Amino acid sequence: MTQASSWDAIIVGGGIIGAAVAYKIQQRDPSAKVLVLEKESKPASHQTGRNSGVIHSGLYYKPGSMKARTCLDGYHQLLKFCQLHELPYDICGKLVAATNDQEVDRLHALKERGQTNGLTHLTILSGEEAMEMEPELACLAALHVPQTGIVNYVKVTQAMLKGSEVITNCKVKGLKRHQGVTTVSSNIGKHQAPRVIVCAGLQSDRLAAMDGLDARMRIVPFRGDYFELKPQAIAKVKHLIYPVPDPQFPFLGVHFTRMIEGGVECGPNAVFSMAREGYGKLDLHPKDLLDALSWRGTLELFARHWNDGLKEMHRALSKAAFLKALNRLIPSLTGSDIQASRSGIRAQAVDIKGQLVDDFVLKQGAAAFHVLNAPSPAATSSLAIADEILNQAWPK
Ligand SMILES: Cc1cc2nc3c(=O)[nH]c(=O)nc-3n(C[C@H](O)[C@H](O)[C@H](O)COP(=O)(O)OP(=O)(O)OC[C@H]3O[C@@H](n4cnc5c(N)ncnc54)[C@H](O)[C@@H]3O)c2cc1C
Numbered sequence: 262m263t264q265a266s267s268w269d270a271i272i273v274g275g276g277i278i279g280a281a282v283a284y285k286i287q288q289r290d291p292s293a294k295v296l297v298l299e300k301e302s303k304p305a306s307h308q309t310g311r312n313s314g315v316i317h318s319g320l321y322y323k324p325g326s327m328k329a330r331t332c333l334d335g336y337h338q339l340l341k342f343c344q345l346h347e348l349p350y351d352i353c354g355k356l357v358a359a360t361n362d363q364e365v366d367r368l369h370a371l372k373e374r375g376q377t378n379g380l381t382h383l384t385i386l387s388g389e390e391a392m393e394m395e396p397e398l399a400c401l402a403a404l405h406v407p408q409t410g411i412v413n414y415v416k417v418t419q420a421m422l423k424g425s426e427v428i429t430n431c432k433v434k435g436l437k438r439h440q441g442v443t444t445v446s447s448n449i450g451k452h453q454a455p456r457v458i459v460c461a462g463l464q465s466d467r468l469a470a471m472d473g474l475d476a477r478m479r480i481v482p483f484r485g486d487y488f489e490l491k492p493q494a495i496a497k498v499k500h501l502i503y504p505v506p507d508p509q510f511p512f513l514g515v516h517f518t519r520m521i522e523g524g525v526e527c528g529p530n531a532v533f534s535m536a537r538e539g540y541g542k543l544d545l546h547p548k549d550l551l552d553a554l555s556w557r558g559t560l561e562l563f564a565r566h567w568n569d570g571l572k573e574m575h576r577a578l579s580k581a582a583f584l585k586a587l588n589r590l591i592p593s594l595t596g597s598d599i600q601a602s603r604s605g606i607r608a609q610a611v612d613i614k615g616q617l618v619d620d621f622v623l624k625q626g627a628a629a630f631h632v633l634n635a636p637s638p639a640a641t642s643s644l645a646i647a648d649e650i651l652n653q654a655w656p657k
Contacts, residue, residue, distance in 0.1 A: 265444055265451035268296040272425075272458050273433045273445065273468065275299030276309040277414055277640050278632055279460035280421035281647035287424040289651070295425040296452060298445065300432035305418040307538060308462050309640060311605030313518045313526065316340075316350065317638035318408035320357075320375040320383075321506060321513070327621045328638065329378045331649060335642030336408070342644060343412060346420040349521055352410035355501035356391055358400035360589050364505040365402050371505065372404055382407050397497040397591045409501055411521045414640045421643075433459075436472045438628035445629075457629035458650060463537040463608040465633050472626035476633050478610040478618055479556040482537045482549065483512070485529020486577055486604045488587075490517075494598035498525045502590055510569075510617070512607075513637075515586045527587050529605060532577045533563075533570060540604045542577060561615025610634035623650055630654040 270286050272279040275297050283295045301307070316339060319332035343350045359365040372383050384405045386394075391403035428449070435446035436457065443457040461468045466480045490498065504514040512531040519525050533553075536546035553559050563570060576582040580596060587594050610618040610633060621642075622634035630650065639646060 265453045266296070268452060268454040269293040270295045270456040270458070271443070271445050271452055271454040272297045272460060273629070274460035274462060275301075275304030275418070275422065275427060275429070276307060276460060276462050277305065277418045277421070277643045278462075278635050278646060279458070280304065280418040281643035282458050282460060282650055283425040284421040285644065285647040285651055291424075296454070297422060297425050297427045298431045298433055298447060298452065299427060299429045302429050304422060304427060304429070305415045308605060308608060309418055310415045311540075311603060312414060312637070312640055313529065314411050314413060314520055315501065315518060315641070316352070316410035316412050317641040318375070318380055318406055319378045319638075320371060320380060320406055322378060323619065324374065324377045326619070327649065328619070328642070331621070331642040331645035332638050333379050334648075335638075335645035338644035339412070339417070339641060342417065342420070348412065348416050348420060350410055350412040351519075351521060352408065353500050353519060354405060354407040355409040355503055356386070356395060356398065356403040356405055357503045357505055358391065358398055358403040358590055359505050360400050362401070367505050367508070368402055368404050375406070380406070380408060395499055395502060397593050398502060399590070399592050411501070411519060413521050433468065434471075436468070436626070436628040443628040456655065458632070458654065459626075459629045460632045460635070462635070463606060465608060465631065466610070469624070469626060469631045469633055472628050472631065474624060474626040474631060476622070476624060478612045478622070478633065479552065479558060480537065480608050481553050481556070481559055481562070481611045482534040483531045483607045483609050484534040484540070484542075484577070484604055485531055485607060486542070486583075487526045487528035487602045488583060488599040489602040490525040490527065491598055491600055494594065495525050497591060497594065497598070504590060515583070517587075517590070526602065527599060528583075530573055530576050530583065530586075531607070532573045534606050537606060537608075540606065556611065556613075558611040558613045558615045562611055562617070565615060607636055608634075609636055621646060623653055625654065
């Protein structure tokens with residue numbers, strides 16, 4: 262039997278959280294030998310490579326939560342990181358647009374929350390003022406958030422991984438601790454380190470269970486489909502335009518996002534997915550579906566939100582329904598202005614009572630430290646989450 266390779270730290274998962282942790286370990290100790298194990302053929306193949314590319318500013322999150330704490334810190338660290346590594350980003354600002362009186366009220370509450378979270382220069386614009394920034398936007402009022410930006414998170418992840426050894430096509434299958442050393446078993450052999458951090462995104466609950474951790478939550482996958490504006494319609498969107506979020510859901514609602522490489526995307530919606538890593542609308546993975554449906558929390562969630570769920574499914578299958586949601590913000594958009602593009606799947610933890618777990622969740626297992634819930638804005642917050650992980654896992 263071949264001998265296990267030895268490292269100072271092993272990170273399971275080559276998404277942006279794993280990459281940020283690897284980067285931060287190197288920052289603390291440049292001589293550390295860090296190994297990142299990724300089951301796909303390249304890093305950032307799942308959530309990190311399929312997100313909206315938005316640098317969030319910390320507007321939405323419950324004051325005092327880990328999301329609120331890490332978003333603004335992560336935002337500043339991310340901009341510095343991009344400057345240091347000469348990665349392009351653009352702080353283009355966003356408008357959160359209210360289209361009815363109820364949303365106008367929520368807009369004011371959102372502004373207060375943003376200020377509590379440390380954001381400055383938030384301004385509520387009238388519908389006319391908003392139109393000066395976005396001539397095609399129809400709204401009663403809009404919150405201007407100048408700090409929001411865009412970046413390519415795949416490039417950020419690649420830059421974060423530069424100082425570490427990365428092994429791809431390496432699926433981790435077991436974690437065992439003995440005498441202060443964790444052995445990580447995979448399809449290509451064994452690796453050992455005194456410190457192991459699991460950042461497995463859509464598979465995080467399975468790796469936690471493998472490590473004897475009963476987190477009382479399960480990952481339920483929610484697909485987000487995007488459309489993109491065709492070239493003739495790109496000029497209709499100048500910045501980022503978001504609806505006022507529904508406070509019942511952690512998802513932000515379909516929005517317009519300028520991409521750092523050019524073009525404008527619209528979406529993502531949020532539909533229950535029958536596969537954790539299947540990106541087609543009808544993809545079904547039996548084990549993923551069974552795991553989701555055998556969890557009491559999923560059934561509770563469905564029972565409470567079956568109506569919204571059906572609407573989302575309809576919108577996922579009907580271009581006209583998707584367009585209708587977009588037309589709430591930009592009425593001049595027509596079916597010939599948009600074309601279907603990619604999709605991403607959110608790893609959303611759901612607790613046993615059917616609540617979508619809103620905040621980030623980190624926990625120590627028997628053999629490794631686990632990231633159990635890292636939904637949006639975890640890409641923005643990644644460097645600050647990595648600090649939090651290292652502070653909890655190995656306090657200085
Ligand atoms: C549609 C969508 C839009 C989003 N938009 C934004 C946004 O605009 N801004 C923002 O800040 N955030 C956004 N997010 C959230 C953000 O993308 C995620 O929070 C972040 O990418 C999570 O990173 P991660 O490293 O935890 O997960 P992932 O990127 O999913 O990485 C986990 C990695 O672990 C690997 N892995 C899993 N199991 C194993 C195993 N057994 N062995 C080895 N490797 C394994 C996977 O292959 C994967 O590469 C969005 C997410 C989605 C899905």
